[in-house]
Amino acid sequence: DQQVKQNSPSLSVQEGRISILNCDYTNSMFDYFLWYKKYPAEGPTFLISISSIKDKNEDGRFTVFLNKSAKHLSLHIVPSQPGDSAVYFCAANGAGNMLTFGGGTRLMVKP
Amino acid sequence: SQTIHQWPATLVQPVGSPLSLECTVEGTSNPNLYWYRQAAGRGLQLLFYSVGIGQISSEVPQNLSASRPQDRQFILSSKKLLLSDSGFYLCAWSQGAGNEQFFGPGTRLTVL
Numbered sequence: 001d002q003q004v005k006q007n008s009p010s011l012s013v014q015e016g017r018i019s020i021l022n023c024d025y026t027n028s029m030f031d032y033f034l035w036y037k038k039y040p041a042e043g044p045t046f047l048i049s050i051s052s053i054k055d056k057n058e059d060g061r062f063t064v065f066l067n068k069s070a071k072h073l074s075l076h077i078v079p080s081q082p083g084d085s086a087v088y089f090c091a092a093n094g095a096g097n098m099l100t101f102g103g104g105t106r107l108m109v110k111p
Numbered sequence: 112s113q114t115i116h117q118w119p120a121t122l123v124q125p126v127g128s129p130l131s132l133e134c135t136v137e138g139t140s141n142p143n144l145y146w147y148r149q150a151a152g153r154g155l156q157l158l159f160y161s162v163g164i165g166q167i168s169s170e171v172p173q174n175l176s177a178s179r180p181q182d183r184q185f186i187l188s189s190k191k192l193l194l195s196d197s198g199f200y201l202c203a204w205s206q207g208a209g210n211e212q213f214f215g216p217g218t219r220l221t222v223l
Contacts, residue, residue, distance in 0.1 A: 006154075034211060043117075043201050043214030044155070089155060098145075098208060103154035 003027045004092050006102035013109050019077040021105050023090035026071065030092040034099070035064060035075045038087045047088075048075070080109045113138035117202050117215035124222055130175075130189040132218050134202030137183065142204040144185040145212065146177055149199040161185060162208070197222045 031052040036044035050057040159177035203212040
């Protein structure tokens with residue numbers, strides 16, 4: 001039973017446009033959400049997070065939105081750059097439990 | 112600052128051979144430690160986690176095992192590798208169970 005799902009395995013965006021990566025979760029006990037970015041043959045690196053007491057968190061070109069009623073979060077990257085091309089994982093946790101990761105979305109930003 | 116090391120970076124092993132992957136963390140004490148596997152085209156699968164020396168929890172039953180002989184050392188082992196063990200193995204650490212995790216550079220294992 002996948003508690004965190006990223007339904008789009010890949011996304012292609014033109015440089016300069018907005019990239020929107022989506023993530024859905026089923027466990028209503030999750031209260032902390034994170035996005036990681038992973039380049040090939042490297043470990044994932046933390047990108048941005050959001051607590052369930054907020055519905056938006058922004059860090060430069062990256063913004064994460066949380067819709068608790070829909071159990072949905074999204075990562076917006078604007079403007080997208082070729083260096084953003086990577087696999088993006090969303091993760092969630094609740095009550096100090098282990099992080100649960102989604103399956104990842106491969107983002108390709110075309111010059 | 113904290114750093115996490117994994118070695119080797121790549122490994123090619125025949126089916127049935129043993130495995131030992133090592134992970135060490137510097138700059139922190141009593142971290143939570145994790146082993147993940149990313150199979151080709153798949154997400155991150157949590158294999159083992161440890162909250163302290165000698166304390167190992169297994170998330171997925173398989174022919175792999177983990178050990179934590181020291182506070183900042185985490186080892187992934189197998190007595191006999193299977194073809195299905197091929198993948199990208201990642202070690203991670205965190206302070207506390209639900210907090211942000213920091214990943215090592217990974218080990219690419221190919222079992223032939």
